[in-house]
Every structure is written in structure tokens, then in C-alpha cells.
Amino acid sequence: MLELLTEKFSKSLLRLRDSRKVTEKVVNDVLRDIRAALLEADVDYQVVKSFLKRVRDRVLSEDLKKSLSPADSIVFTVYEELTKILGQQKEDLKKGVVLFVGLQGTGKTTTIGKLAHMLKAQNYNVTVSSTDVRRPAAMLQLQRLSEKVGVPYYSFEEGLSAVDIAKKAVERYKKEGMDFLLLDTAGRLHVDEELMEELKQIKEAVKPSEILYVADAMQGQEALNVARTFHEALGLTGVILTKMDGDARGGLALSVREALGVPIKFIGVGEKIEDLEPFYPDRIAQRILGLGDIQSLVEKV
């Protein structure tokens, strides 16, 4: 996970520490390396620009920590800014109806299975249902997952629209006094007006406590635009990044909180039902910087 960024960052920061004097040229070199690393990691172009500007401004304004060497101080500034754009704290889920949305194939259905498993282990009463009337065998997929987890799957007669299914599922969930209803939707393009309208209607009908945007961590430069369109249409309350078990570069991880203000809540780290983890921004930042001793810098400051 994020190895590429880690490799590039730590190489360039180590070089910084090795240089005798932290001149402006050294700083510029480091920032240029970081820029290339971030862009290669698919971090949004504008986000990279503003991130570097902040780091540069802070470093050059000598807002440097007295307790650290100049080089360490720069490392620390990068760490702080990185943590900031990742979001500072991990956030919990509000009880209620949790709506899952996103592009095709990002991992919505699988993630519902995983989250149901996680919430069930925390002793919540969880139920799941699917409004995906489009993808072949999509409902069956969620039903199978629910059986594996051991939570009820609400199914209804065939031929209902997505919105009608959503309504019925919520009715039943309320009647049964469950804590969470995890509601699946069909994958869709952000530019598909008809299907985006359908999501708005589902939202209106179910009054979700959370709208979670499920995104593939390997997504490229369009990632942020897509997320933004979903956010503008629905008001997202959180992001889940999937497929972090590969060598995903973390582009969206570093862009989405910064640009949209929506926190990342979980990461998917595999295909199995247990493969979901809460998102800890500071740990991820430390991992990206790849410097084992960041913690000691933090303590010194």
C-alpha cells in the first residue's frame, strides 16, 4: 500500500537530511521531487500545487521548529501538512440508513458485506438491502455476502424500481428496530444524469444518516472530479477507499479531504469479509513518509 509514494518521499527526505546546509536550492530540489512523486501517485494536479505552496511558504517563512534541526523541521512540516490533507481524525459512523454510492466496479457491494461484518462484531443490529436492479446478479451477490456475514438481507418482489425498493427497505428496517440499514446502489457514471437523479430520489426517500462514496484507490486524475460531482449532487458524509491491498498510490486519499472536505472513513484491504479497516490519517502520513522516526520528531515538538 502506497509503497511508491513512500519510496520517493523517503529518498528525497533522506537526501535532505544528508545535505550539510539547508539552502533554498536544497528546499527547491526536495519540493520538486515531492511534486513529481505526488503527481505520479495520481494526486490531483491542483491539490499538489496548493500543498507545495503551503509547505514552501512555511519553510521559507522560517516557521521552523526551534527544537529540531533545519532538515528535520522541513520533514516535520511536510508531515504536518500531509496529515492535514489526509484529515486529522478518524471518524465514526452515525446510526441509521447508510447509503453506498460510486462508479461501477469500485467495491460498493463487497464493502457493504465487510461493513456489516464489522458492525455486527460491535454488537449492532445490522441489515442490508440492494437497489441495484441493473447489474446482472447484483442482488444475489449482496444476498450471498449477507449470508456469509450472518445478517438479514431484505428482498422484495421483482419489478420494483430502485426508489421503491429503498422505501420498502427503510420501512421494514424501522419496523424491526435495527441500528443500521446498509443500502446498496448500482454503480453509475457521475455524468449519467438520469441515474444521478435516481440517487437523489433515493436519498430523499430514505433520509440516510450517512452517504458513503466508495472509490477505487487506484483511480487516476479524474478521481476528484468524479467525487466532486457525487458530492455536489448528494452531500457525501464519507469516503471509503478500496483495493488498498495492492500497490495503490493513494492519489484520491491525498486529494479528497483537502478538496471536498469529506473525510475518509474506511479503507478496503482485500476481498474477504474481514478486509476493512478504519482510516487513521496520521498512520497513513507516517507510512507515506516512510520514516520510522517521525514519531520521535512529533514527541520532540
Add this chain to the structure above:
Amino acid sequence: KKTKEAVEFGLLFRGRKVDEELFEELEERLIRADIGVKLTVKIVEELRKEAIRRNIKQAEELKDLLKGMLISYIKDCKGEIKQKDELVVYLFLGVNGSGKTTTIGKLAYRFVKEGKKTLLCAADTFRAAAIEQLEVWAQRSGADIVKKQEGSDPAAVVYEGLQKAVSEGYQRVLIDTAGRLHTKEPLIKELRKIKQTILRFVSEEDVETLLVLDATIGQNSISQAKVFKEAVDISGIILTKLDGTSKGGTVVPICQELKIPIKLLGLGEGLEDLQPFEPEAFVEELLS
């Protein structure tokens, strides 16, 4: 859509002087198209040099230069799906959710329409309801299907499928496999085993090993292509989800570095949403 965006591409250049600002905007545009930093820097450098060498002052002239450059990078990667009257086996592979199963449905539909005796092979025995998903595509396309229980050995399904294909005279076999990240060695091994099973029935030249890449994915696609190529000798790429706003620019460095032919493009979730790869049109879209 195509013409409108071609116009937009023109707008970036129209009536402008060749200056630093233009190069910066070009850089942003190329990076945003997922072409990658390395290649982008190289392209912009080359353009800069050419602009000086040929004393180009008007941006319009640069536009053609850039287009030509990009086309030259990818034109040798124009490829076509193997076709003949006898049996051809198409093995689909790729990371999770890239569009393998859906693309099989579309391609099977095309083969059936061409009158080819077509068989689907449900070798994704892992993901929940993957078999049933493929079954729906078999019905929609009019192809036959071979399947076993969820959890069976995928190579065993492939074996059974090819046995049936050979003994019953099928002309097209399309094999669906479970999505797998290229970083997972055991899963890559499993793919090799599937490939070897196929080669017990047909020779390498009658197998298409197709890597399905999702156009929304960024620079990661390059490592996917590298690793899968190394592991099972990919014979072609299918790039899906081009109906969204992603341009799939990663295929440019992939073409350049790995020279894997691009054989088809996916532009939707319907049976007919499959198109050939045309380098010139692709470049127009890329820069739009």
C-alpha cells in the same frame, strides 16, 4: 461528443502565442489525461525544442505537432482480436472490477451474431454470484456456458470447458477469471495454471490473453500491464469505461514501454458498447 471535444482541444491553442504559460497548461492537460509525469515532461520538452528549432510562434502549429507526436507513440499498438474459423480461446484477466465479465458478454454477443459457435467458461469461482452474473451474459448474448460450483478449482472449469469446446466443435471460448491484483503472487500463479491448462488443448497462437484495464485507473495501470505481461504473456489490452470522463491516457506509456496491442474499447454496459481502437480518434479524445 467527439466533435465538440475536438473543438475544445482546438480552443486551448486558438489564437495563442507559444509561451511558457501555454507549455504549463499543456503539461497540466497531459497529466490530467493520466499520461503520467515522466512522459508528459518528455513530451513538453520535445515540443519546446521543436518550437525553437522550427521557430514556431503560433500555438496552432504546435497543436498538430503534439497530436502527431502522441499518435506516433500509440499507432503501432492498434490491434485486432484474433479471428478464424477454427477454435480460438480468449482468456480474460485483470484487477478487480475492471470490466472482464461485462466485456465477455459484449464480445460473445458479437461472435454469436457473426454465427460463431460460442462458449463461455465461468472460471471466476471466487466472487459471490460471479457465476450467475456470467450466466445472465450468456443468456443475453446467446452463448453457451460451462460452470461448476462456487469455490471449485478455476483450472478444472477451464479444463471442462475446453474439453467440451473441442469435442463439440465450438469456435469461440471466452474464459472469465476472478479479478486479482497484480501484486498477489498466489493469484498470479493460479493464472499461469489456467493458461497452461488452455495450452493442453490449443497452441499459443490460438489463444488471446486479454488484459482488461479500467480507464478510470491512473498510473497503476502501468504496473498492472507489466506484471500480467510478465506472468502470462498478454496478447492484447481491452480498455473499458471510456464512456465516463477519464481518458485512459495510461495506455500511451503502456504502448510506448510494453508494446502490447490495444484491441478493443468498452464504452458502456450494453451488449453493443464495444469499439475498435483508433489511435487518431483516441488522441483527439485524450486532449479534449
